[in-house]
Amino acid sequence: MRRVASSEDIVTDLCAALFAEFRRYDQRIRARQYMDGLLCAEGRKSIANIAAAVGVPGDEQRLHHFVSSSHWAWSPVRKALATFLEQEDATSAWVALPVSIPKGGEHTVGVARHFSPDGRQVVNGQRAYSMWYASERVVAPVSWRLHLPDAWLTDHRRRAKAEVPEELSAVTPEDCVAGLFDDVHRWGDPRRPVALDARGVDEHRHLGELFDQDAPKVVRISGRTRLVIDDRDRTGRGWRVAPAQAVLDTARRLRYVVRPTERQEGLRRMPLATATACVRLPAPPGQERGAYERPSRLSLLGVWHDLRRPPAELWLTNMHESPPASLLRTTRLARTVTHGWRTRGEAVGLRDYEGRSFQGWHRHMTLASCAYAMSALRSTGAAQCSGLSA
Known part of the structure; x- marks a missing residue:
C-alpha cells in the first residue's frame, strides 16, 4: 500500500x-x-x-x-x-x-x-x-x-x-x-x-536545424514565418509558400473549441479554439524553386483566445500523431514555465x-x-x- x-x-x-x-x-x-x-x-x-x-x-x-x-x-x-x-x-x-x-x-x-x-x-x-x-x-x-x-x-x-x-x-x-x-x-x-519559442531569432535557419533532428518538438513561431503548404486540393496549383498566418486563415473553418480541464499555476481557465494544417519548411536559400525536401511534413497549430480575431499563438511541430488537444496541453506547459x-x-x-x-x-x-x-x-x-x- x-x-x-x-x-x-x-x-x-x-x-x-x-x-x-x-x-x-x-x-x-x-x-x-x-x-x-x-x-x-x-x-x-x-x-x-x-x-x-x-x-x-x-x-x-x-x-x-x-x-x-x-x-x-x-x-x-x-x-x-x-x-x-x-x-x-x-x-x-x-x-x-x-x-x-x-x-x-x-x-x-x-x-x-x-x-x-x-x-x-x-x-x-x-x-x-x-x-x-x-x-x-x-x-x-x-x-x-x-x-x-x-x-x-x-x-x-x-x-x-x-x-x-x-x-x-x-x-x-x-x-x-x-x-x-x-x-x-x-x-x-x-x-x-521539447517546447520552445523561436520568435525573434533567425527563424529560417533555426527551424531547419531544429526539425532536422528526430526528437519531438513543439516550437512557437511568428505569423510571418514562411511555410510550404500543399494547395493541390484547394486550387490545383500544387505546393506554394505562404506566411504561417495565411496558412491558418485557410484552416479557419476547421477550428474546434477545446475547454482545458487542467488547473495550471497562474493561468486562468478559458475556452480555446485550435486548428491544424499540414506544412513543410521551405528549402534553404540557393536551392531551386520547388525543392521542398526539408524534412518531412510538419503540423502547424493555431490557438485562438478570441474567435473573432486572428490566432493568438502559432506552433510548429513534428508530432504528427498527437491530437490537437495533446499539443495544446504541451503549449500550456510552456506558458506555465514562463x-x-x-x-x-x-x-x-x-x-x-x-x-x-x-x-x-x-x-x-x-x-x-x-x-x-x-x-x-x-x-x-x-x-x-x-x-x-x-
Whole structure:
C-alpha cells in the first residue's frame, strides 16, 4: 500500500538524490544550508541573507566559498534533479526558456546591454537560457547556459577575473539552446517533447536545424514565418509558400473549441479554439524553386483566445500523431514555465546571484533550481511519484 509522504520526506528524498555526487560531508551540509536559505531568506537572496536565515551568520564566508570558489561539478547535480523529476509524471515535457536577468554595473559575469524577452525592451544584465521540466503538477528548471557576449570572451583581463574556462568560445543563442537539448537527451527520455519559442531569432535557419533532428518538438513561431503548404486540393496549383498566418486563415473553418480541464499555476481557465494544417519548411536559400525536401511534413497549430480575431499563438511541430488537444496541453506547459520564472523563480533567488565568477553563477543557478523544485514539490504535495512513496 502506498503512503503519502510528508513535506520533510520529500525534502529528505530530494536532497539524497541531488547530493549523492558530493564526496564530502561538509559539501552536503553547505548545499542543504544554501538551499534552505534560498527558500526562507527574506528579500534578496544574498550570501549574507542566506547565512542569517539558516542561523549560521558565522558561516557566511564558508557559503560564499562553497558557491564561488569550490570545485564541485554542477552537471551531476542537474542530472540528478532531472532524473528525479522525470519520475514525477509521464505526461510531461521539457521547455526551453530564454531569460534576462537585469544587473546594475558591468562587473558581474556576462553583463551587457541586450533585448530582454521578458520586458520586450533593451536592458543591462545577463542573458541566459534554461531548460525546464514541466508537468501539470510540477515545474522546475534543470539546466542553464549563460550567453557571454564577445566583449567578455575577447577581453583577457575581464575573462580572467570572471574565471571563464579557457575552452569556452563564442556561441550563438541557438547554440545555447542546442546545448540544453543535449543535456536533457543525455539525462532522460529522448521521446519526451521539447517546447520552445523561436520568435525573434533567425527563424529560417533555426527551424531547419531544429526539425532536422528526430526528437519531438513543439516550437512557437511568428505569423510571418514562411511555410510550404500543399494547395493541390484547394486550387490545383500544387505546393506554394505562404506566411504561417495565411496558412491558418485557410484552416479557419476547421477550428474546434477545446475547454482545458487542467488547473495550471497562474493561468486562468478559458475556452480555446485550435486548428491544424499540414506544412513543410521551405528549402534553404540557393536551392531551386520547388525543392521542398526539408524534412518531412510538419503540423502547424493555431490557438485562438478570441474567435473573432486572428490566432493568438502559432506552433510548429513534428508530432504528427498527437491530437490537437495533446499539443495544446504541451503549449500550456510552456506558458506555465514562463509564469513560474516570474513568480517562484524570483522567490527562490534565480535572479539574485551577487558574485562575479562564471563558475559561481552556474553553482548558484543549480542550487536555486533545486530550491525551486523543492518548493514546487512541497506546494503541490507531490508525494505519489516514484521515489517519494513506498
